[in-house]
Each structure stands twice: as structure tokens, then as C-alpha cells.
Amino acid sequence: MKKLAKRSYLALMLLFLYTPIAVLILQSFNAGKSRAKWEGLSLHWYAELFRDQAIMKALYVTLTIAVIAAAAATVLGTLAAIGIHAMRKRPQAVMMTMTNLPMTMPDIVTGISLMILFTFSKIERGYVTMLLAHITFNTPYVILSVLPKLKQMNKHTYEAALDLGASPSYALLHVILPEISPGVITGLLLAFTLSLDDFVISYFTTSPMVQNLSTLIYSKARIGIEPTLNALSALMFLALLALLLVVNRRASKTAKA
Amino acid sequence: MSQNLNMPPWVVWTLVALLFGFILFGILTVKRSNGIKRSFFASPYTLWMVLFTIVPCLLIAYYSFTDPNGAFTLDNFKNFWDSNYSVNQLYAQMGPEYSVLIQRGTVNIDILVYSLWMALLCTGICLALGYPAAYFMADRQIKIGSTLVVLFIIPMWMNFLLRTVAWMTLLEDQGLINTLLKFLGFHSAQLMYNDGAVLLGMVYNFLPFMVFPIYTSLTKMDSRLLEAAQDLGANHFHTFWRVTMPLSIPGVISGITMVFMPSVTTFFIPRILGGGNTMMFGDLIENRFLTEGNWNVGSALSLIMMILILISLSILRKADPEGEGGGIV
Numbered sequence: 001m002k003k004l005a006k007r008s009y010l011a012l013m014l015l016f017l018y019t020p021i022a023v024l025i026l027q028s029f030n031a032g033k034s035r036a037k038w039e040g041l042s043l044h045w046y047a048e049l050f051r052d053q054a055i056m057k058a059l060y061v062t063l064t065i066a067v068i069a070a071a072a073a074t075v076l077g078t079l080a081a082i083g084i085h086a087m088r089k090r091p092q093a094v095m096m097t098m099t100n101l102p103m104t105m106p107d108i109v110t111g112i113s114l115m116i117l118f119t120f121s122k123i124e125r126g127y128v129t130m131l132l133a134h135i136t137f138n139t140p141y142v143i144l145s146v147l148p149k150l151k152q153m154n155k156h157t158y159e160a161a162l163d164l165g166a167s168p169s170y171a172l173l174h175v176i177l178p179e180i181s182p183g184v185i186t187g188l189l190l191a192f193t194l195s196l197d198d199f200v201i202s203y204f205t206t207s208p209m210v211q212n213l214s215t216l217i218y219s220k221a222r223i224g225i226e227p228t229l230n231a232l233s234a235l236m237f238l239a240l241l242a243l244l245l246v247v248n249r250r251a252s253k254t255a256k257a
Numbered sequence: 258m259s260q261n262l263n264m265p266p267w268v269v270w271t272l273v274a275l276l277f278g279f280i281l282f283g284i285l286t287v288k289r290s291n292g293i294k295r296s297f298f299a300s301p302y303t304l305w306m307v308l309f310t311i312v313p314c315l316l317i318a319y320y321s322f323t324d325p326n327g328a329f330t331l332d333n334f335k336n337f338w339d340s341n342y343s344v345n346q347l348y349a350q351m352g353p354e355y356s357v358l359i360q361r362g363t364v365n366i367d368i369l370v371y372s373l374w375m376a377l378l379c380t381g382i383c384l385a386l387g388y389p390a391a392y393f394m395a396d397r398q399i400k401i402g403s404t405l406v407v408l409f410i411i412p413m414w415m416n417f418l419l420r421t422v423a424w425m426t427l428l429e430d431q432g433l434i435n436t437l438l439k440f441l442g443f444h445s446a447q448l449m450y451n452d453g454a455v456l457l458g459m460v461y462n463f464l465p466f467m468v469f470p471i472y473t474s475l476t477k478m479d480s481r482l483l484e485a486a487q488d489l490g491a492n493h494f495h496t497f498w499r500v501t502m503p504l505s506i507p508g509v510i511s512g513i514t515m516v517f518m519p520s521v522t523t524f525f526i527p528r529i530l531g532g533g534n535t536m537m538f539g540d541l542i543e544n545r546f547l548t549e550g551n552w553n554v555g556s557a558l559s560l561i562m563m564i565l566i567l568i569s570l571s572i573l574r575k576a577d578p579e580g581e582g583g584g585i586v
Binding site: 099 | 393
């Protein structure tokens with residue numbers, strides 16, 4: 001009986017979380033434009049979606065920015081984490097404060113401060129500024145996922161490698177990097193998803209000419225939702241599920257190995 | 258993307274130089290790290306953060322203490338306490354007979370109080386809904402706990418604007434809930450464009466941020482403690498109240514932080530679900546910058562918000578000094 005109560009509570013929570021998504025996906029197959037009436041099953045809005053230049057361009061911007069920003073942030077952040085880890089206590093504390101600062105700052109303040117910076121230095125906002133902003137907010141997350149791995153590592157392995165004749169660069173690539181690679185990959189994935197999902201910072205650091213999906217949805221949602229957006233959400237949801245399955249399979253494989 | 262690159266050439270060159278500098282730096286440090294200290298690896302990051310975090314913050318501070326001509330002033334902050342401040346100054350200059358017109362404007366304070374109140378409500382509801390969910394998920398009787406965690410994560414990965422827009426389809430006048438109500442013979446109700454809709458949207462978006470930290474702290478708990486408590490004669494309620502509850506506090510604190518902070522500063526949800534009838538502090542800042550183009554007042558508001566966030570963070574840190582509450586990652 002108690003078990004049933006617990007389960008039904010969890011089921012209710014999941015219902016709350018999934019109802020809007022389910023409705024969106026259902027609506028995307030609705031032939032008519034009205035949200036209240038069901039006018040039959042159709043893939044009309046999916047065809048429209050791929051014909052919609054604005055959405056396709058936004059998708060391109062979102063994906064390229066997420067990939068480039070995540071890669072850049074991972075390189076920058078991993079190097080920084082190795083550096084911070086090797087520092088003495090005081091400079092380390094300074095660096096950690098600097099890393100935590102953008103994470104405690106509300107997104108809107110980060111976005112606005114970058115907007116001020118770009119306008120102040122007469123840089124026109126657009127693709128490049130959005131990319132710079134994304135690298136900026138991604139990097140601290142990479143550092144914070146790599147640092148714990150460095151701390152867990154036995155520091156004598158590096159010294160042992162040096163004693164056995166490895167050059168520091170060899171030891172770095174073949175001893176330290178393999179040890180911290182789970183943290184690096186976590187950081188990369190985290191940066192990628194954060195970049196995909198970001199709205200507030202992108203909103204302030206881009207121009208209306210260059211939109212990512214979030215800013216496009218925002219500008220559309222104020223006028224009224226188009227059914228193409230439902231189709232888009234359904235596809236994104238599916239892509240997400242697929243990605244999650246792949247990651248899960250990878251995780252279970254590495255767990256077995 | 259060539260049409261988007263219309264920025265001054267020196268900026269492009271600086272960026273290119275920076276990029277090549279980083280690559281060269283990377284090759285050099287890895288190749289000859291004999292000569293270079295490892296702490297040096299952090300220098301590109303340091304440079305980056307100074308350029309894109311410290312300098313922008315200083316710019317905000319600069320703008321909030323100056324007037325549009327660049328002269329030092331505290332008017333921006335006075336305008337925060339009294340949104341009629343500039344108008345009142347004008348009346349005061351026009352002579353004593355106009356002093357009757359001087360009225361303190363409380364718009365900004367009202368919006369701040371409203372934002373804090375909404376954020377507080379949202380955090381409270383998330384805690385009330387999320388704690389039991391996390392508790393049941395961590396329960397060993399429910400074997401699919403880890404699957405449930407994934408199920409809670411999936412909606413969070415969906416673009417949060419789409420999630421909010423999804424609620425529009427449900428709450429609209431012609432939306433699903435109203436259609437259902439009419440079908441059952443009830444009158445349709447105005448569900449959108451009020452505080453309740455904004456609150457619903459906030460809870461919906463931030464609930465997972467409450468569930469995960471609590472879930473993490475509950476699963477980290479040593480289950481032998483519970484057995485010991487029960488062996489020593491505590492009943493279920495006592496075990497929960499005296500053992501489980503205190504041990505989950507770090508997770509609760511972390512959850513409160515992760516829900517409260519974005520709730521205070523949210524500016525998308527009130528605009529979409531509140532229909533612009535309600536304004537929160539984030540909207541106010543955005544409005545000052547983009548609609549009014551008043552950077553000085555906007556910067557002052559941003560600075561005030563940052564200070565508020567820092568104060569509330571330090572209070573929360575005091576409640577969990579070791580910072581044990583795991584994040585969602």
C-alpha cells in the first residue's frame with residue numbers, strides 16, 4: 001500500500017513533467033493550425049519546418065556554436081585545470097574565485113556585461129560575439145569537472161613517470177591526460193548541452209540578424225506559436241533521446257570493460 | 258557567415274592573433290614543458306577571463322556610477338530607491354510651488370519585492386514537491402531509481418523556451434485544459450497571463466534543480482545509519498526526522514540555491530506566461546537596457562542584483578559550510 005502511494009506520487013510528478021511535452025509532440029502531427037481542434041494526422045508541419053529558412057539557419061548557428069564553443073572551452077578549461085592544480089595555495093584561491101564568479105553571476109548580468117563590453121569596444125554583435133560569450137560561460141564548467149579528477153589522481157604517478165625517464169610532455173600526454181579524460185569528456189558534454197540550451201546570454205550578445213534556436217523561439221513565441229515549432233520540439237526531443245541512449249550504452253560498455 | 262563579420266578590422270586581427278597565440282602556446286607548452294612551469298598552463302584562461310569576465314564587470318560598475326556624459330554620479334542608485342528621482346529633482350529646481358508634485362516612485366522596489374516573493378514561493382513549492390520525489394527515488398524499495406533519474410533529466414535537456422511555450426498550448430483560452438473544461442460542461446477559465454501561470458512555469462522549469470541535489474545527498478547517505486536508528490527503537494517518523502532529514506540538508510541547501518537564483522532573475526517566463534502584465538527584476542533590467550537604452554540605470558540595477566545574489570549565497574553557504582550538497586553534475 002505504501003509502495004503504491006510512493007509510486008503513484010512519482011508517476012504524478014512524471015505526468016506533470018511530461019504532459020506539456022506530450023501535447024507538443026501530438027500537436028506537431030495535427031493537420032490543422034488550430035491547437036484546440038484535431039483535424040487529422042499529417043506530417044505537414046515537418047515538411048514546413050524543413051522549408052523554413054529562418055529555422056534552418058538558426059539550427060545551423062546553434063549547432064556550430066555549440067560544437068566550436070564546447071571544443072574551445074574544453075581545451076582552454078583542461079589546460080587551465082592542470083595549471084590551477086599545480087599552483088600554490090594563494091594563486092589557486094584567486095583562480096578559483098575567478099572561476100566561480102561567472103557561475104554565481106545571474107545569466108542576465110553575464111549577458112548584459114558582455115553586451116556592454118562588445119558595444120564599448122565597437123564590435124558589432126553577431127555570430128562571433130555569441131561564440132565568444134558561449135566559450136566564456138562554458139569554460140568554468142569544464143574546469144570544475146576536470147579539477148576533481150586531478151585531485152583524485154595519485155600525484156606520485158606523474159613523478160614516477162619522470163623518474164622512469166619520461167619527459168614532462170610525454171608524462172602529461174600519457175599519464176595525466178588518460179587519468180583525467182572522464183572529467184574532460186563530462187566537461188565537453190556539459191559545455192555542449194549548456195551551449196545548446198542557452199537563451200539569456202545569447203539574447204544579449206547577438207543581433208536580430210544572427211539568431212540561434214532559443215532567440216528565434218523567443219521572438220516567435222511573442223507573436224504566437226507556429227505549429228512548425230511543435231515539429232521542431234518533437235524532433236529535438238527525439239534527437240535528445242537518441243543521444244541519451246548512445247551515452248548510456250557507452251557508459252555501460254565502459255563499466256563492463 | 259561573411260555578412261556577419263562586419264566589424265572593425267583590428268578586432269578581427271586581434272581575434273586571429275589570439276587564436277594563433279593559443280595554438281602556439283599549446284604546442285610550445287606541451288613540447289617543452291621541461292622549461293615551463295605547469296601552473297603556466299592556466300595563463301590563456303586567465304587572460305580570457307580577465308578580458309571577458311573581469312573587464313565586463315568593471316564596465317558595469319563604471320556605468321552604474323556615471324551619468325550619460327561620463328561624470329561620476331550616484332543618481333542611478335537614487336533612481337532605484339525612487340523611480341521618480343530625476344523628475345522630482347526637476348520639480349525641486351522649478352521652485353517651492355512645484356514641491357507638491359514631488360512624489361516618491363516605488364516601481365523598482367515593488368518589482369524587486371514581487372520578484373523576491375515569486376522566487377520564494379517557487380522555491381517553497383519546488384521543495385515541497387521535490388523533496389518527497391527525491392526521497393522516494395532514493396528509496397531502495399523502488400528498484401528503478403536510476404531510470405527515474407534519467408526520466409527527470411530528459412525534460413530538462415529540452416530547450417527551456419520550448420518547455421515554457423508548451424505550457425502556453427495547455428493554458429490558452431483555446432488550449433487543451435479549457436477545451437477539456439468545456440467538454441465536461443464547466444465554464445472556461447482565464448488560465449494564462451496571471452501570477453499563477455508564471456509561478457507554474459517557474460516551478461515546471463526549476464523543479465529538477467531541486468530534486469537532483471536532494472537525491473544525490475540521500476543516496477550518499479550510509480544506509481546502516483537508518484538500520485542502527487531502527488535497531489535503537491526509533492520508529493519510521495523518528496528515523497526520518499532525526500537521521501535522514503539532517504543528513505539531506507546539504508542537498509536541500511544546494512537545491513534552494515539552484516532554484517532561487519534563476520527564479521529571481523528569470524525574464525522569459527513572466528513575459529510569455531504572464532503576458533507582460535507582470536514584470537520581474539530580470540525584465541526590468543532588460544527593459545532599461547534594450548527598450549529605454551538607459552545603460553547607467555540598467556547597470557546600477559544589475560549591480561544591485563549581483564550584490565543581492567552574493568548576499569543570499571553567503572547566507573546559504575553559512576548553512577552548509579562544507580559545500581557538500583552535490584550539484585546535478
